[in-house]
Amino acid sequence: MKSIVPRYTREIPQRARLEGAKCLKCGHIEFPPRLVCSKCRHREFETISLQKTGTLLTYTIIYTPAETFSMQSPFAVGIVELDDGVRLTTQIVDVPLDELKIGKRVEMIFRLVQKEGHAGILEYGYKAVLTN
Amino acid sequence: MREVAIIGVGMTRFGELWNQSLRDIFTEAALKAIDDAGVDHIDSMYIGSMSPGLYVGQEHIGSMLADYLGVTPVPASRVESACASGSVALRQAIFEVASGYSDIVLAGGVEKMNDGEDTTYILATAADQEYEAYFGVTFPGLYAMIARAHMHRYGTTGEQLAAVAVKNHANGYRNPNAQFRMKITKETVLNSTMVADPLHLFDCSPVTDGGAAAIVVPLEMADKLKGQPVKIIATAQASDTIALHSRSDLTTVSSIGKAAEKAYKMAGLTPDKIDLAEVHDCFTIAEICAYEELGFAEKGKGGAAAESGLTALDGKIPVNTSGGLKSKGHPVGATGIAQIAEIVAQLRGEAGERQVKNARIGLTQNMGGSGGSCTVHILEAM
Amino acid sequence: MIGIVGYGSYVPCYRITVDEIARQWGKKGDDIKNGILVYEKSVPGMDEDTITIAVAAAKNALKRAQIDPQKIEGVYIGSESHPYAVKPSGTVLVDALGIGPEVHVADYEFACKAGSEAMYVAFSHIKSGEMNYAMGIGADTSQGAPGDALEFTASAGGSAFIMGKENVLAEILATYSYTSDTADFWRREGRMYPMHGSRFTGEPAYFKHVLGAGRGILKKTGLEPEDFKYAVFHMPNGKFPLKAGKTLGFTKKQMEPGWVVPWIGNTYSGSSITGLSAALDAAAPGDKILMVSFGSGAGSDAFVFQTTEAIEAAQHLAPTFKEMTTKKRIYLTYGEYVRYRGKIQLND
Numbered sequence: 001m002k003s004i005v006p007r008y009t010r011e012i013p014q015r016a017r018l019e020g021a022k023c024l025k026c027g028h029i030e031f032p033p034r035l036v037c038s039k040c041r042h043r044e045f046e047t048i049s050l051q052k053t054g055t056l057l058t059y060t061i062i063y064t065p066a067e068t069f070s071m072q073s074p075f076a077v078g079i080v081e082l083d084d085g086v087r088l089t090t091q092i093v094d095v096p097l098d099e100l101k102i103g104k105r106v107e108m109i110f111r112l113v114q115k116e117g118h119a120g121i122l123e124y125g126y127k128a129v130l131t132n
Numbered sequence: 133m134r135e136v137a138i139i140g141v142g143m144t145r146f147g148e149l150w151n152q153s154l155r156d157i158f159t160e161a162a163l164k165a166i167d168d169a170g171v172d173h174i175d176s177m178y179i180g181s182m183s184p185g186l187y188v189g190q191e192h193i194g195s196m197l198a199d200y201l202g203v204t205p206v207p208a209s210r211v212e213s214a215c216a217s218g219s220v221a222l223r224q225a226i227f228e229v230a231s232g233y234s235d236i237v238l239a240g241g242v243e244k245m246n247d248g249e250d251t252t253y254i255l256a257t258a259a260d261q262e263y264e265a266y267f268g269v270t271f272p273g274l275y276a277m278i279a280r281a282h283m284h285r286y287g288t289t290g291e292q293l294a295a296v297a298v299k300n301h302a303n304g305y306r307n308p309n310a311q312f313r314m315k316i317t318k319e320t321v322l323n324s325t326m327v328a329d330p331l332h333l334f335d336c337s338p339v340t341d342g343g344a345a346a347i348v349v350p351l352e353m354a355d356k357l358k359g360q361p362v363k364i365i366a367t368a369q370a371s372d373t374i375a376l377h378s379r380s381d382l383t384t385v386s387s388i389g390k391a392a393e394k395a396y397k398m399a400g401l402t403p404d405k406i407d408l409a410e411v412h413d414c415f416t417i418a419e420i421c422a423y424e425e426l427g428f429a430e431k432g433k434g435g436a437a438a439e440s441g442l443t444a445l446d447g448k449i450p451v452n453t454s455g456g457l458k459s460k461g462h463p464v465g466a467t468g469i470a471q472i473a474e475i476v477a478q479l480r481g482e483a484g485e486r487q488v489k490n491a492r493i494g495l496t497q498n499m500g501g502s503g504g505s506c507t508v509h510i511l512e513a514m
Numbered sequence: 515m516i517g518i519v520g521y522g523s524y525v526p527c528y529r530i531t532v533d534e535i536a537r538q539w540g541k542k543g544d545d546i547k548n549g550i551l552v553y554e555k556s557v558p559g560m561d562e563d564t565i566t567i568a569v570a571a572a573k574n575a576l577k578r579a580q581i582d583p584q585k586i587e588g589v590y591i592g593s594e595s596h597p598y599a600v601k602p603s604g605t606v607l608v609d610a611l612g613i614g615p616e617v618h619v620a621d622y623e624f625a626c627k628a629g630s631e632a633m634y635v636a637f638s639h640i641k642s643g644e645m646n647y648a649m650g651i652g653a654d655t656s657q658g659a660p661g662d663a664l665e666f667t668a669s670a671g672g673s674a675f676i677m678g679k680e681n682v683l684a685e686i687l688a689t690y691s692y693t694s695d696t697a698d699f700w701r702r703e704g705r706m707y708p709m710h711g712s713r714f715t716g717e718p719a720y721f722k723h724v725l726g727a728g729r730g731i732l733k734k735t736g737l738e739p740e741d742f743k744y745a746v747f748h749m750p751n752g753k754f755p756l757k758a759g760k761t762l763g764f765t766k767k768q769m770e771p772g773w774v775v776p777w778i779g780n781t782y783s784g785s786s787i788t789g790l791s792a793a794l795d796a797a798a799p800g801d802k803i804l805m806v807s808f809g810s811g812a813g814s815d816a817f818v819f820q821t822t823e824a825i826e827a828a829q830h831l832a833p834t835f836k837e838m839t840t841k842k843r844i845y846l847t848y849g850e851y852v853r854y855r856g857k858i859q860l861n862d
Contacts, residue, residue, distance in 0.1 A: 011262065012609050016610040017609070017610065017612055032262070032263060038378075049612075057281065057382060058278075058280045058281040058382055059280060060273045060276035060277050060280060060329055060330075060331075061326070061328065061329040062268060062269070062273050062328050063325070063326050063327055063328065063329070064252060064327045065252065065268055065270060066250055066253035066256060066268070068253070071853065071856075071860070072268065072561070075268060077269045077273055077277075078277070079277060079376065079377040079382065087377040089260075089263060089264045089267055089375065089376070089377045090267055091267050091561075093559060094526075094527050094528075094559060094842070096844065102281070110566055110569045110570065110573075110610050111559075111562065111566050112565075113561065114268075122563070123266075124565065124566065124606060124610065125266070127267075127561065
């Protein structure tokens with residue numbers, strides 16, 4: 001059976017704790033961490049915890065998902081800018097879909113993202129909820 | 133470097149080709165291009181294909197397709213750049229001919245998407261698998277997020293998106309190779325099923341089987357061959373971040389602009405000199421973004437341009453006379469070469485019912501993913 | 515002083531009403547509501563399980579404790595709906611919260627008292643001097659078989675308690691447990707829904723153990739019901755805890771703040787301890803609180819807490835139970851509910 005166990009395990013700091021890498025030269029934050037700063041090409045970073053709140057920049061509601069997500073649809077996915085400037089793609093959950101709007105404030109939470117079928121691992125990660 | 137021309141093109145009908153396998157589809161298109169060119173051999177070949185491994189479980193298709201085309205032992209390689217695979221294959225052929233390393237190179241593209249796999253999942257592998265697709269975002273979803281941001285900032289409307297699909301279907305209606313040869317109205321689009329809000333089913337290109345091929349030769353050889361040559365006056369490519377969320381402006385597909393800038397410079401042309409274009413309308417919003425980045429419309433005015441008739445078959449700059457990805461179909465790896473086939477047909481005056489009058493300069497724009505890669509080619513009639 | 519240094523709860527925002535479930539099975543909603551004193555229950559989102567609920571509750575407990583997660587040396591999660599049959603829930607939780615890797619982790623199961631069991635173990639580690647901070651969590655996403663009486667109450671939620679000896683919010687004055695082999699409710703390995711002994715779950719099971727533990731801890735401490743500000747008893751429905759409390763001599767007023775079942779249902783391992791969490795939200799310094807859990811099979815853990823001066827400052831460092839359960843509620847139809855709970859058979 002197809003399984004992403006090694007990759008999933010490696011990505012826990014990002015998925016579960018939103019750990020990023022802050023460039024020691026220019027201060028730009030990379031998420032996920034990289035080996036070379038995308039702004040100044042410096043190669044030394046410190047590990048930091050990203051802000052857990054942010055703003056919704058854009059979003060969509062997925063009605064035709066990949067099979068793995070078929071039970072969840074329709075569901076919302078958006079691009080969030082966290083308060084430290086980091087942008088990420090995430091599901092936005094626990095919200096009536098007509099309440100979504102560009103500019104709404106969100107908070108990052110910990111949820112189940114995918115299941116590897118009925119027998120494989122459960123894959124957890126970050127999602128967003130509207131804060132108001 | 134030698135100047136380069138396309139001497140022959142060929143493509144299969146695009147659609148649900150239930151009785152043709154990946155190898156059959158490619159071979160049919162390649163044979164048509166070889167016959168059109170009037171060459172008796174090729175020196176090498178490049179095939180653009182996004183995901184034969186996931187679609188039909190077959191990798192190493194360079195070898196397989198050279199084998200089935202009967203041209204072994206010529207060098208044959210697959211090139212991959214998601215939906216831009218076809219035009220990136222063409223670039224390899226251009227470089228090989230321009231450098232003098234080979235004289236007759238086939239550039240092809242093929243995708244067999246209707247063999248039963250989860251195409252939504254496969255297409256999403258062209259996004260950032262770990263930080264986009266992991267969360268369930270689909271390709272329509274990524275372009276829907278671009279569309280929503282564009283609507284929010286510039287007031288672009290669902291009707292303007294629909295105008296792109298209406299125009300492309302009107303053109304595809306006249307193309308015997310198109311998958312969906314039917315005229316539609318704005319209501320058809322706006323009343324169709326929602327796929328990824330705000331994109332409806334008719335804002336999206338279909339799932340298609342198909343292949344296309346082109347024969348690239350040095351310009352100096354072109355006169356001696358049967359096919360009517362079309363000169364390649366620019367080839368350009370640009371990359372951008374794999375993830376949409378990493379881009380500073382979510383309303384702009386900047387790889388289009390970067391590639392276009394290089395291509396215009398290489399051809400010594402400005403956008404107003406382009407007679408017609410085939411652009412990558414995988415979703416209606418993508419064509420609107422392309423107008424803005426190719427210099428056909430000002431930033432933010434792409435939606436209005438779509439509605440104005442500027443890019444209709446009888447407009448100032450006809451776009452997607454073939455029907456585009458929307459109506460003609462989008463077998464992802466083949467699309468970049470099929471665009472070339474349309475421009476070649478137009479510049480030769482062989483486009484039949486959809487012929488653009490006095491077409492001299494044509495442009496193609498083909499991109500991968502949400503714009504992580506993009507090519508622009510400019511062709512000139514001879 | 516040893517006791518709770520941080521507490522937090524989490525209840526999903528989805529609800530289904532008793533009326534909606536009753537309608538599905540051709541029953542009269544009013545009859546059922548009057549019988550069980552439950553009006554609606556929480557339902558986990560499709561992406562929620564015991565682990566995510568435990569993480570959310572633990573985050574709230576950490577907000578109130580205001581300690582570095584790295585200082586926590588033991589984490590215990592009690593649940594009867596651990597997402598994995600084999601593989602701990604606790605490991606996911608510690609990595610999500612940045613606890614460890616120097617941490618002792620265990621998952622517990624004891625029907626509805628697995629949460630108080632986890633608290634008991636966490637407390638005992640502090641008391642023994644083995645650890646400075648340890649967390650006990652109870653969380654569940656329980657399943658009642660469609661059409662079964664339990665479907666009206668089996669809900670989702672959880673609470674977490676960090677035990678320590680510095681900046682204690684509520685001192686633990688005493689503990690007492692009462693246990694016997696009584697098969698009133700069970701679920702065999704590999705089965706989706708539990709079985710229960712219907713009326714056998716009452717007198718010989720719930721009341722025998724809850725009253726046994728309640729009387730035992732009152733005797734052990736020499737305290738009388740009137741010495742307590744609040745009392746919380748496990749809440750399989752609305753009636754049982756009120757009856758048990760009354761039998762022991764407690765008033766409705768003492769039980770009301772921790773009587774959380776009418777609007778969220780029975781959160782199983784999260785039930786009595788979420789009642790405790792709600793009582794702590796309401797408490798003033800110096801209040802004594804009695805909590806008696808019950809787990810089928812069967813047993814009860816009883817705790818006596820006394821809040822300290824620090825309780826008031828901590829109450830609003832995280833959402834209170836009331837804020838959490840009233841601010842956002844999304845109501846589901848029965849059809850949506852069975853989809854959310856994975857009760858629909860799908861092809862692979």
